Amino acid sequence: MTKRAALRVGMMAAGLAALSACTTPADVAVTPVIPQQVARPIVRTPQPAPAPETVPPVSAESAALKVYYQRLQNDLITQGLLRSDGGGSDTPFTDTMLARNFVRIALFDEYVTDGDFLRAQATESRLRRWDQPIRMSVEFGPSVTADRRSKDRASVAAYAARLSRVSGVPISMTDNNANYHVLFLSEDDRAGYETRLRELVPGIGGSSLRAIMNLPRDQLCIVIAFSEGGSASYAKAVAVIRAEHPTLLTTSCIHEELSQGLGLANDSPQARPSIFNDDEEFGLLTRHDELLLKMLYDKRFKTGMSAAEAAPIARVIAKELLGTDKAS
Template structure:
């Protein structure tokens, strides 16, 4: 059995509105034209090759096996929560080309998603993610974790959403979208990346054009789990040149809005 490593992810409470100085990636393009090749390359490095809770550089992490999602309901509104998840999973599968589906039996799943309530949250985290994860509950709205095998392939993941807490902060949809997306292999949050669901200082609840491109890059067939920054950069550059020519970058903001959640939420 291969080595198993795990990574914790989460959405933080909006405790205050911080005034921040322009970051390097923002300074590269004051007009915030995220379609710039250098911007996208740095954004991929920030979101795919770094972690939320450490400062290390990491290898590419992604699923190579089909993703099978089981939803555990501990609260009401089962139909609504299932609909939100189904819509987002369908969108992710369309963007990435990866096999992602809901299953009805936990034993068939490798991504376990729990809709719970705040009073049960810590117990659920202890049950599914362990005591180390429970240490990071304070300041988080919802939480996710994935496990890697020895080849940096994601082979298991967990998402826990305390519905009452998420609704209190207006983050129910954001929790569904961001946490499930992050466990596909985009685990970091960064103020350097905008516009993006991976930037906690922005109001994005649904995938942006930049997020769409980052997902497509990660699940490009040429990019494999375990690759280093040096190995992926020429692949990214080649792909971005192609997408600049064929209009993928130009129309990314429009294309991503074809996901079902956008219509449901009135976008």
């Protein structure tokens, strides 16, 4: 079965210099005023045609992956998976189920560090989330065409706005001083991206770097969220989405990784309807998942809470969200 991954990693505090950018207004054609109101034609100098887009040659490995992921998407759709309906009458859930799923997804990590490597193992953690505004950037490897860049950038921006509305976390798109980086990279692009990753996350550990650089074929995408100085509050995140993916797998990765990078880092086979489940039944964020995000950023939770501390609060909030709190 295909896999996506969310990692939560601690790192030493590090600073980034803020950059600024300026823009120039578009050229505006102005009709001159001629004495005696005698109009003269406006002469425009013909502009040279834009240079053709240059994309580096695609390796045999990257080309094979593109075919593989297209077939994978087709197979999943044929099986009725990668649903985009958000759940319905066939996927009911109760407040008890919602609270249980929240604890399992928000208070457990999907991976543990084993030396310089990361190993899949659900392990109890603390409640981690962003306590500062998110400044999200989108970056593409050289292999990604201009048309694909435009579509993917728009998809990320639209989804970031949705995540902000649901969670209440301020999320803005930026090209400067970002703290949440979304990278669209092919196999070829990623092979030369180690230096850039070190620039984006100074002090990144070897296990996190390897998780990105050595992404196995069955791992569709990955997000790593970083805290500083032992804090449970996130300071940076990097999501990597394969550029070889067809449209629906790309959108599915955007939905899962960007939301997992907000603090819902684990998966649970019991979560339904949910993208936080490796069965791939749902490809896009569901109503159930939106409620998990609302819960995560409820002010009654404190960043750093244990599962035992958070569980009773989760039950109260879940009842409220589903309108089953009889005391209200």
